[in-house]
Each structure stands twice: as C-alpha cells, then as structure tokens.
Amino acid sequence: MASGRGSNFQAILKEKQKGNLPDVEISHLIVNKRKAQAIKIAGKYNIPYNIIESKGNTRTEFEKKILDIFKEKNIEIIVLAGFMRILTSNFINIYKNRIINIHPSLLPAFPGAHAQRDAIEFGATKSGCTVHFVDEDVDSGPIIMQASVNLEKGETENSLSAKILVKEHQIFPKVLQLLCSNKIEINDQNIKISSD
Ligand code: GAR
Numbered sequence: 001m002a003s004g005r006g007s008n009f010q011a012i013l014k015e016k017q018k019g020n021l022p023d024v025e026i027s028h029l030i031v032n033k034r035k036a037q038a039i040k041i042a043g044k045y046n047i048p049y050n051i052i053e054s055k056g057n058t059r060t061e062f063e064k065k066i067l068d069i070f071k072e073k074n075i076e077i078i079v080l081a082g083f084m085r086i087l088t089s090n091f092i093n094i095y096k097n098r099i100i101n102i103h104p105s106l107l108p109a110f111p112g113a114h115a116q117r118d119a120i121e122f123g124a125t126k127s128g129c130t131v132h133f134v135d136e137d138v139d140s141g142p143i144i145m146q147a148s149v150n151l152e153k154g155e156t157e158n159s160l161s162a163k164i165l166v167k168e169h170q171i172f173p174k175v176l177q178l179l180c181s182n183k184i185e186i187n188d189q190n191i192k193i194s195s196d
Contacts, residue, residue: 001030001066001083006038008081008102011169012176013045021173023180028073030066032085054085063091077179080134081172084113089136097186099134100179102172104164106130106146111139116160125151127160129168131175133186142189144178145171 002009009029015021029042029049042049052065070078080101092099105115107130112118119127128148135141147167151160178184178193185192 002038002081003033003084006041009038010041012173015173021177101134103130103139117157142191145175147171
C-alpha cells in the first residue's frame with residue numbers, strides 16, 4: 001500500500017527481479033491517491049493495482065474495499081510503503097502481525113510525518129530508518145530492523161532524507177524476505193530473527 005512516490009515499492013520489485021526475494025510474491029498494489037507515482041511503477045512491473053481514495057468514503061467503507069480485494073486475492077502480508085493514512089484497529093487486527101511499515105527515523109525517536117526535519121531540529125547526530133510491525137498506535141509496534149546514518153554539519157531535510165532512503169531500500173526488501181520465509185518470530189513485543 002502506498003500514497004506517493006513509491007521508491008520503496010520499486011526497491012522491493014527490483015530485488016524481486018534480481019532473484020533476491022524467492023519467498024515473496026508481490027501480488028497487488030493499493031494506492032489511496034490518484035496522483036501516486038507508485039501507480040506508474042506498478043504498470044512498469046505489471047502489478048495489478050487499485051486506486052481507493054479516502055475522499056468520498058467513510059473510514060469503514062474505505063477499509064472494507066481494501067479488505068475485500070485482499071480477501072479475494074488471498075493476500076497474506078501487507079507492506080506499507082509510504083502509505084500515509086492511519087488504519088483502524090479493526091483493519092490492523094485482521095492482519096495482526098502481518099502488516100509492516102517503514103519509517104524514516106530510528107523509532108521510537110521522531111515518529112510522525114516530519115521525522116527527518118525533527119531529527120535535524122533536535123540536533124541528533126544519528127538517525128536512520130525502522131521497519132516495524134504495525135500496531136494500533138502511530139509509528140509504533142515491534143521493531144524488526146533498523147539502519148542508521150550519521151548527520152553531518154549543515155545537513156538539510158533533503159540531504160538527510162536521501163541518505164536515509166538509501167538505507168530504506170536496503171532493509172525493507174530484506175525484512176520482507178525474512179517475513180515471507182517465516183524467519184521472524186514475534187512474542188508480545190519481542191522479535192527473534194532466525195539466521196539460517
Ligand atoms: C519514505 O521515506 C518512508 O520512510 C516514509 O515515506 C517515504 C515514502 O517514500 N514513510 C513514513 O514517513 C511513514 N510514517 P516512497 O513513496 O518513495 O517509498
């Protein structure tokens with residue numbers, strides 16, 4: 001599921017194309033914005049997609065439309081790749097521990113929509129990205145993998161975002177393959193990754 005540029009979606013598709021995601025089948029894309037660039041990427045890689053806009057739908061209708069598609073297609077794992085709408089606990093519970101999200105900070109530091117800007121304004125010397133299971137709170141849920149970057153003098157929101165994005169494109173596909181090959185165990189908030 002995506003809302004915008006779709007570079008993480010593309011990174012996953014590229015890794016799949018390279019043969020690095022043998023247990024991952026990328027079946028469908030849902031976007032909630034008609035102008036999302038992710039749609040073009042889906043077209044390029046022949047991935048079926050639906051545009052389901054929040055506008056004109058109640059929250060329940062919006063989520064039901066998505067869930068109906070997922071049910072019909074037997075979707076097992078949901079990847080939030082820059083999906084910028086909060087999902088209800090009803091939706092999250094249906095896919096409990098099967099929704100992953102990527103966030104551009106080292107959570108729990110700097111949750112929210114301006115993670116890179118917040119890190120700079122705070123004066124952090126390190127930031128990065130986090131892949132986590134989605135729970136009922138925003139940018140919360142058990143952390144699966146993180147990657148860090150250093151902030152340099154004069155770092156801007158753009159330069160930091162670009163640096164972090166490189167790391168996002170590395171760890172997100174990696175986590176997806178681990179999840180789809182049943183290598184991620186979750187007990188309460190504790191994550192165990194088996195390494196064989
Ligand atoms: C990424 O930086 C991702 O971490 C962030 O949105 C961007 C999407 O880029 N997600 C969040 O901030 C979620 N809280 P993309 O559309 O090019 O993948």
